[in-house]
Amino acid sequence: MMTSASGSRSETRTSVRLLGQVGVLEAGAEIELGAPGPRSLFAVLALRANATVTLDQLVDALWGEAVPKTAEGGVYTYVSALRKALQPDWTRGHPHRLLTSSRAGYSLLLPTESIDVRRFEEAAAEARRRWSVDDFSQALAHCDLALAQWQGPALGGAIGPLVTAERARLEALELDVQEIRCAALIETSSAADAVSALAVLSAANPLRERLSELLMLGLYRTGRQAEALDVYQSIRRRLIDELGIEPGQALRQMQERVLGGAAEAENLSRRPQPPVVGVVPAQLPHEVAHFTGRDGELRRATELCEAATSDALGGFVLILAIDGPAGVGKTALAVQLARQVAGSFPDGQLFLDLRGFDPRAAALTSGDALEHLLRGLGADPELLQQNATAKAGLYRSLLTGRKVLVVLDNAVDVEQVRPLLPGSRGCLAVVTSRNRLAGLVARDGATRVSVEVLAPDASLDLLRQVLGAELVESDVPLARELAAYCGHLPLALRIAAERIAGSDHYSIGDLVNELRVDGDRLDSLSTPDDESSAVRAVFSWSYRALKPADAQAFRLLGLHPAQEVGVPDAAALLAIDEPAARRQLDSLVRWHLLEQVGRDRYRFHDLLRVYAHECAGLDEPGSSAGAAIERLIGWYLAAAVRTREILAPGLGQISSTAAVQAAVRLTYDEAMTWAGGHLTALIDVLRMAAHRGFDQSAADLATALGALCHSTSRWTEWLGAIEIGQAAARRSGDRLSQGRLANDAGLVHHFLGQQEEAVAGHEAAIEILTDLELDPGQVEAGGDQVIASNLAVAYSMMGRHLEVLPLLEDAMLLARQRGNRFVEASVADSLGAVLSSLGRHDEAIERGLRCVALLRAEGYEHMLGHALTQLGESCLRAGRTDDSVRHLGDALRLWRGLGDQWGERRSLAGLAEAGASR
Known part of the structure; x- marks a missing residue:
């Protein structure tokens, strides 16, 4: 028995x-x-x-x-x-x-x-714990105990989606244990045994960098240094050929240590989890006021979350799927829950709106969503250029061994969500969606919490909290009737209550009487299975009660393409000054039609945003809406141009901004902050400009964004902006913008390490600018020396060395004549790079030093980072290793101060190369 x-x-x-x-x-x-x-x-x-x-x-x-x-x-x-x-x-x-x-x-x-699964998991956890305190012999013993539980492929003879998912999870955990076992063998003087096991494991998992890293260490410890280096070259070729990426930092460091004979002195195998990222995300939104009626769902969800982090129960709950109709409060429940259990996830909390049901914007792809999550975790920006598969692997690696709560809001389907799920048992994913997401339950082992409309008594409780108990109790039957007309939707109830609470002369009875008269509204509000109709009708109550100026502001703000709106861009959209815009925004906040998320930042609830956009289409004359959109595009274009002039002066005039006053007056530091914080909104506006036929503005805005993207190393976003701008420039016949953007494309591909594409971009720029007969040394027709500098680098890349130096020298002379030190420094940087590639090292270093001196004097820190890195690389090619290390070290400190991880990675790579050459 x-x-x-x-x-x-x-x-x-x-x-x-x-x-x-x-x-x-x-x-x-x-x-x-x-x-x-x-x-x-x-x-x-x-x-x-x-x-x-x-x-x-x-x-x-x-x-x-x-x-x-x-x-x-x-x-x-x-x-x-x-x-x-x-x-x-x-x-x-x-x-x-x-x-x-x-x-x-x-x-x-x-x-x-x-x-056996529980015995395996307990032994694996103990092995990891022993490993973390350097008890290598006991770690090895518990690894052997864990692996002894396996008698064949997991869950043999069983079928079904959940079995498939659990089989994959268990096999991944078994491989983790194998890794710890091999590392423990190395640290207990059994490296030869580890090498035998690792050879088999690496062959079965050829892209697993950690296995190759350990195999290199084991081979080195057994006197097989050349074979260890062959392992590195083999996996590097495979990673480049199959994924298009270079080996990770740990694997590169192992190669450096093996090359330098430094793989004996320390326990290099002791790395049970990825290096701790210096970012602890805290992205949860604020809690919803008057949260009520969800005690049962919250209690159940909290118990499940506690089980997810409970060692005693094995932590079997990894995913919580909250589903329900629109406006029912899924996000509110998820945020309330997340804040309640956040203490169990000390390594951070991520929050991402997947935009699964936003009719005005496409749902986030898994790749885009992974990029947002990886940025939140502080991932190296260079690694964000990989494909979605590689990003998913990096995401899981960064979460391994960490306790992070991930809230994925408004998911459209299972396939959008699945790559975003953590793989570590210390993490928990909370997913909200209007869809049932059955696949998450079946295949991924999620636990479902379905959220329905509020019970009638809970609806009354919500009205009591917003309106006050005395007002509701004065006529409970009437309050119940109001709740019924609201379909017991929390969002609808809040808006209805706010309309009553916001006026001294408006009662529950007044609102109910309106609903009784308006048959169309009654029909929509009385349909419990059509929440969008109910919400739209309730929105209309507040919208139609607004003063004319507020109502117009509401619908015009619905034209804004970005997720958030600021006071300055709202002022442009509404054609009023900023103090008036702030008052207008605050008025909409009081009506719960807008949410304030920062001192000068506001955001619509997603459904309200859709409704506001609909109102603009129905109630705002086409000429007025078009003028508002044109003002908004003009403001963003002027702001981008002004920021461009501060970050990178002398890049040439942008044609359509001549009559537009600069929208921002910023210092260099403020311009850097503004660029980083507004780039996403700028690209949203760029898309809108192109979509609505403002092609010249779109081409100009894409051109202006170049300096902003360059200063923040946002290469992928820059490339997307270039593609939109090039299409707009072709439609408008703007050949100069086409040439500039082709040049920018070459530059972006260069920074992404895609040299063939970089050459193609620069070749296109050469062809277009040559057809225009633009002399890069002339101010007329918009030519500029920075384009000349980039074209010179392109010539060098294509082997046309005889054409390079005269072009750069002419550009340098003109920059000096015009007194533009930023352009002079940019040309000097390119000249140093070209001279270094030609082997003229002393001249290259001289130009590099001049460039660094100019930039230090002028304070262009992002360009200084590039210049110091280039100077360090030039010194390295010249054999001046000490000078190289000094300049690259200065660059590294500067990049870190700017928070630019792409630049940090580049300077670290140079320092590693310099260290290996000593």
Whole structure:
């Protein structure tokens, strides 16, 4: 007989095998589980042992989204078969029943120690703990204990989406244990044994950098230095060929240590998790005021979150899927929950709106979403240029060993979410969506929390909190009628209550009387399964009650393409000054039609934003809306041009801004901050300009954005802006902008390490500018020396060296004549790079020193970072290693001060090369 979950270890006679062919032994005898259906059901219940699994969850786990009509009947049949197999002699008088059922679902009652997966996970956790305190021999022993639980491929003979996901998870964890075991072998003087194991593991996992790193160390420790270096070259070629990326920092450092003979002195294998990133994200929005009516959902979700971080229960809950209709409060519940459990996730909290149901903007792709999350984790910007698969791997690596809470709001479907899920058991993902996301439950083991409209009493409680208990209690039936017209949607209730609370002369009865008269509104509000209609109608109450100026502000703000709106851009959009714009925005905040998220930053709720846009289309004359959009584009263009002039003066005039006054007056530091904070909104406006036919403005804005992207090393975003701008420039016939943007494309590809594409961009720029007969040394027609400098680098890349130096010398002479030190420094930087590539090292270093001196005097720190790095590289090519290290060290400190991780990475690579050459 099998014991219950409460049985002692001495009573355990049962052994459950999941790490191999799924099976169960009773007192050493195999029990026949039968066909794949009952066997798969047993596997699902065993993986969730001692927890109640609902019928819906079992159906999802066994069939996922392809649910047959006979699914529920199939579950009942499998349960019956399992009971007969597991306890054929069970009677109702027996004290312990193994497979129990209740109205809530089914439970498999098993002692934790009877399940090989739990024994494996406990031993693996202990191995990692021992490893973290340098107890290498015990780490090795617990790794062996963990691996001894495996008797074949995990969950053999079982099928279904959940089984597939769990099999992948367990195999990944087993590989982690293998890595720790090999590292422990190396640290316990058994490197030869580690090399044998690592050779097999690396062959099976050829892109796993950690295995190659350990294999290099093991080979080195056994006197096989040349073979260790061959391992590095092999995985480097594979990473470049298959993923388009260079090896990570740890693998490169191992190569440097092996080259330098420094792989003996320290425990280089002791790296159980990635280096700690110097960013602890805290991105959770503020809690919703008057949160009510969700005690049951919040309690259940909190219990699940606690289970996710509980070592005692094995941490089986990794994903919480909150689903429900629009306006029902999914995000509010997720944020309330996240703030409540945030203390269990000390390594940070990430929050991302996936825009799954925004009709005005495309949902975030998984690649874009990963980029946002990686930025939040402080990932190296250069690594963000990889493909989505590589980004997903980097994301999981950064989360390994960390306890991070990830809230993914407004997901459109499972495929959008799946690459964003953490792989580490110390993390928790909370996903909200209007979709049911059955695949997350079935395949990824998520637990669903469905949020419905509020119960009638809970709706009254919300009205009491917003309006005050006295007002609601004065006529409860009328308040109930109002709640019914609101469809018991929290968002609708809040807006309705705010309309009443915002006036001294407007009562619940007045609002209810309006609804009784307006049949169309009554129809929409009384349809509980059409939340968008209900919300739209409730929005209309507040919108139509606004003063004319407020109503126009509401709908015009709906034309803004960015997620947030600031006071200055709102002023431009509304054609008023900034103090008036702030008052207008604050008025909409009081009506709960806008949310203030910073001192001068505001944001619509996503549904309100859609409604405001609709109102603009219905109620705002086309000429007025078009003029507002043109003003907004003009303001952003003028702001970008002015910021460009501060960050990189002398780049040439942008044609359509002649009549536009500069929109910002900033210092250099303020311009850097403004560029970094507004670049996303600028690109949103760029897209809008191109989409609405403002092609010349779009071309000019894309050109202006070059300096802003360059100063912040935002290469991917710059490339996207260039593509939009080039298309707009072609439509408008603006050949100069086409040439400038082609030149910019070459520069971006150069910084991304894509040399063929860089040459192609510069070649296109040469062709266009040559056709225009622009002399880069002439001010007329908009030519400028920076383009000449970039074209010279392009010539050098193409081997046209004889044309390079005269072009640069002419550009340098004109820059000096005009007294533009920024342009002179830019040309000097390019000249140093070209001279260095030609082997004229002394001249290159002289030009580099001149460039650095100019930039230090003028204070252009981002360009100074580039110049110091280039000077360091020139010194390295000249064999002046000490000078190289000094200049690259200065660059590194500067990049770190700017928070520019791309520049930091480049200077570190130079320092590593300099160190290896000593």
